[in-house]
Amino acid sequence: MKIENKVVCLVGSTKPEWRRKYREVLEAMTLMGNAVFTVVWFRGDFKGDFEARRPLMEQVHFLKIQTSDVVVCIDHEAVGEHTALEMEYARSLGKVVCFFDEVEGDLSE
Secondary structure (H helix, E strand, O other), X not given: OEOOXXXXXXXXXXXXXXXXXXXXXXXXXXXXXXXXXOOOOOOOOOOOOHHHHHHXXXXXHHHHHHHOXXXXXXXXXXXXXXXXXXXXXXHHOOOEEEEHHHOEOOOOO
16 A cells, blocks of 8 residues: 555554654655654653543544544554554544555665
């Protein structure tokens, strides 16, 4: 699947071990000419009462999905219950949903 000049929202696990993969996908999708929404915090990064802020952060992330043309999951292994919910929500809005390994483009640069 070729994705160029689109608004893209990245989804996937926010466990710290996925930080590098998010960065890789963000860079690649940006170099393909896309505007990319991604996560702001990974688990453990948030300073303050995370649980108090969770509803707002989830609301903002779903707004990013609504605004996007395409939703890209960073990796098949990065899908948990919440990521699956986000992907299903995107599909219900008629968004294109795919995994990063399905994206075509020159990722070698």
